[in-house]
Amino acid sequence: MIYQSIILILTLILASMNSSASFSKQNNSTVAYATSNSAAQNINVVTSVSPITNIIKNVGGNKIDLIGLVPEGVNSHTFELKPSDVIKVNNADLVVIDGLGLETNVEDIAEEARSKNTQLQVLKLGDNTITSDQWVFDFSFPAKEGDPNPHLWLNVAYAMKFANLTRDKLIEMDPQNAHYYTTNTDRYISLLKNLDKGIMQAVHTVPPENRKLITYHDSWAYFALRYNMTVIGAVQPSDFGEPTTQEVARIIDQIRSEKVPAIFASEVFPTGVVDQIAKEGNVTIVGTLSDDDLPGNPGNPEHSYVGMMLVNMENMLVPLGGNITALNGVDPKDTYLIS
Ligand SMILES: [Zn+2]
Numbered sequence: 001m002i003y004q005s006i007i008l009i010l011t012l013i014l015a016s017m018n019s020s021a022s023f024s025k026q027n028n029s030t031v032a033y034a035t036s037n038s039a040a041q042n043i044n045v046v047t048s049v050s051p052i053t054n055i056i057k058n059v060g061g062n063k064i065d066l067i068g069l070v071p072e073g074v075n076s077h078t079f080e081l082k083p084s085d086v087i088k089v090n091n092a093d094l095v096v097i098d099g100l101g102l103e104t105n106v107e108d109i110a111e112e113a114r115s116k117n118t119q120l121q122v123l124k125l126g127d128n129t130i131t132s133d134q135w136v137f138d139f140s141f142p143a144k145e146g147d148p149n150p151h152l153w154l155n156v157a158y159a160m161k162f163a164n165l166t167r168d169k170l171i172e173m174d175p176q177n178a179h180y181y182t183t184n185t186d187r188y189i190s191l192l193k194n195l196d197k198g199i200m201q202a203v204h205t206v207p208p209e210n211r212k213l214i215t216y217h218d219s220w221a222y223f224a225l226r227y228n229m230t231v232i233g234a235v236q237p238s239d240f241g242e243p244t245t246q247e248v249a250r251i252i253d254q255i256r257s258e259k260v261p262a263i264f265a266s267e268v269f270p271t272g273v274v275d276q277i278a279k280e281g282n283v284t285i286v287g288t289l290s291d292d293d294l295p296g297n298p299g300n301p302e303h304s305y306v307g308m309m310l311v312n313m314e315n316m317l318v319p320l321g322g323n324i325t326a327l328n329g330v331d332p333k334d335t336y337l338i339s
Contacts, residue, residue, distance in 0.1 A: 042063060042064055042065045043060070043063070043064045043065070043093045043094055043170065043173055043174055044064075044065050044067075044091055044092045044093045044094070045060060045064045045065065045066045045067070045092065045093070045094045045095075045096060046066075046067045046069060046088050046089055046092040046094070046095050046096070046106075047066065047067070047068050047069065047095070047096040047097065048068065048069050048070050048076060048096075048097050048098060048102070048103045048106055049068065049070045049076045049098065049102075049292050050068055050070065050072055050292060050293065050294045050308075051153050051159075051291070051292070051294065051305040051308055052068075052096065052097075052098060052125065052153060052162065052305075053066060053068030054294065054304050054305040054334070055153070055159055055162050055163055055166065055188075055305050056096055056166050057334065057336065058163065058184060058185075058187075058188040058305075058334055058335055058336050059163050059166045059167050059170065059181055059184050059185050059188065059336070060166070060170055060181065060184070060336075061180065061184050061336035061337055061338070061339070062336070062338055062339065063170075063174065063177045063180055063181070063339070064170065067088050067092075069081065069085050069088065069089075069103075069106060070292065072293055072294065072298075073267070073268060073292075073293045074268065074292070075240075075266075075268035075269060075292055076102060076103070076268075076291075076292050077102070077240055078240055079105075080105070081105050081106065081109060085109075086109050089106065089109045089110055089113050090113045090116075090117070092110075092113070092120060093119065093120065093121065093173065094120070094121045094122075094123060094169065094170075094173060095110040095120065095121070095122045095123070096122075096123045096125060096166065096169075097110075097122070097123075097124055097125070097126075098124070098125055098126040098150050098152065098153070099124030099125065099126040099127040099128075099150070100124075100126040100127060100135070100147060100148055100149075100150040100152070101146070101147030101148070101150060102126070102147075102150035107122070110122050121169070121173065123165065123166070123169050125152070125161075125162045125165055125166070126150060126152045126158075128161075128165050129152055129158050129161040129162065129165070130152065130158070132148075135148030135149075136148055136149045136221040136222060136225070137149065138218055138221055138231065138234065139218050139231075139233060139234035139236075139238075140217070140218035140234050140236050140237065140238050140240075141218060141221075141238065142238055145238055149218065149219070149221040149222070151219040151220070151221065151222060151223075151291055152222050153291075153305070154219060154220060154222060154223040154291055154309075154312075155222035155223050155225065155226045156192055156195050156196040156199060156226070156309065157196060157226055158222060159192055159305065160189055160192050160193070160196075163185050163188055163189060163192070164185065164189075166185075167181050167182060167184075167185040180337065180339060183337060184335070184336045184337060187335040187336070187337070188335045188336070191306060191330070191331070191335050192306070194329070194330050195306055195309060195310075195327070195330050196226075197326075198313075198324075198326045198327040198329075198330050199227055199309070199313060199326075199327070200227060201326035202313055202317050202322060202323065202324045202325070202326045202327055203227045203228065203229060203317065203322065204322075205317070205322035205323045205325075205326075206317055206320045206321055206322030207320075207321050207322075209259075210260070210261055210320040210321050210322075211228065211229045211230065211320070212229065212230050212231075212232050212258060212260050212320075213229055213230065213231045213232065213264065213316075214231075214232055214233045214234070214235070214251065214254065214255060214260055214263045214264070215231070215233075215234050215235070215263070215264040215265075215266070215289060216234070216235045216236055216263075216264065216265050216266045216269060216271065216273070216274050217234065217236050217266035217268075217269050217289075217291065218231070218234035218236060219266075219289070219291040220289070232254065232258055232260070233251055233254050235247070235248070235251055235273060235274065235277065236266075236269060240269070242271065242273060243273060248273060248276065248277060251277055251281070252277055252280045252281045255277070255281035255282075255283055256281060256282070260283065261283065261284075261285065261319065261320060261321060262283060262285040262286065262287060262316075262319035262320055263277060263278055263281070263283050263285075263286055264286065264287045264288065264289045264315070264316065265286055265287070265288045265289070266288070266289060266290075266291075267288055267289070267290040267291075267292065267293045268290075268291075268292050268293060274286055285319040287315035287316055287318075287319050288315055289312050289315060289316060290308055290311065290312055293308070294307060294308050295307050295308055295311045301331070301332055301333035301334075302332045302333075304332050304333065304334055306330065306331075306332040306333075307332030307333075310324075310327055310330060310332055313327055
């Protein structure tokens with residue numbers, strides 16, 4: 001009996017909470033409606049890798065609904081789309097990719113979706129940033145396989161172009177918010193300019209004879225061009241498998257003859273090969289460089305493209321004998337306005 005009374009009291013309390021909840025819900029409904037109404041007008045943007053997703057976020061802010069298809073920490077070169085990703089592409093207004101052969105699976109799905117939805121737009125940032133005479137073919141991206149090195153965003157000047165291209169496309173699709181997109185882009189470009197300048201200065205602190213990169217994953221081609229470094233080798237074969245014993249031996253020879261002080265592993269291609277090379281090549285320092293994965297967790301200020309570049313510079317330039325003092329004032333946090 002007591003038990004039943006308790007249940008009854010609890011039911012009454014819950015009922016009263018419910019009615020107050022439904023009251024406040026009703027109260028909020030105008031706000032919720034307004035939000036969902038404006039949310040309904042938000043452009044649905046689907047993109048690929050985390051650094052590009054973050055660049056787009058800094059331009060589109062809260063006027064776009066943004067989905068990055070490549071999960072954090074998954075390499076962008078061999079990732080596979082899930083059926084739910086296909087639905088996301090089908091529901092998109094705009095698909096933004098790097099291009100240059102990196103996300104051919106997303107391109108295929110987007111083309112298919114476009115046959116049903118002619119409004120769907122596809123923006124290839126990389127293809128619109130450089131022309132084919134500026135493509136770099138190299139160790140892991142040889143000319144005979146056709147696709148150039150796609151890692152344009154590690155060159156901050158190209159990241160600025162990515163932001164500008166995104167701004168122009170969003171303004172074209174959503175002219176009402178042109179001022180918002182322009183303001184965001186201006187704010188973000190000024191941060192990227194500081195980053196770019198800081199990297200230039202930090203690279204200058206590395207002794208000239210050490211401005212050489214041997215990496216596992218071959219992602220620094222366009223970075224090296226901008227900041228006057230030389231990529232002298234990459235360990236990873238073009239099929240993204242493990243290197244053969246001969247390939248490993250060749251890299252070890254190169255390390256010895258070029259006297260590089262450090263070699264670099266990749267965040268999304270964990271392998272023991274780099275440690276083996278470091279040991280046999282007498283290189284004591286192995287840094288880890290990242291081109292897909294943002295540091296920290298979502299919500300952390302450093303979980304951004306700029307944050308990723310700052311960590312990369314520390315992991316790259318300090319082992320090569322430089323310092324990153326010039327980057328001290330660069331704040332990694334997102335710059336878009338909440339409106
Ligand atoms: Zn990569």
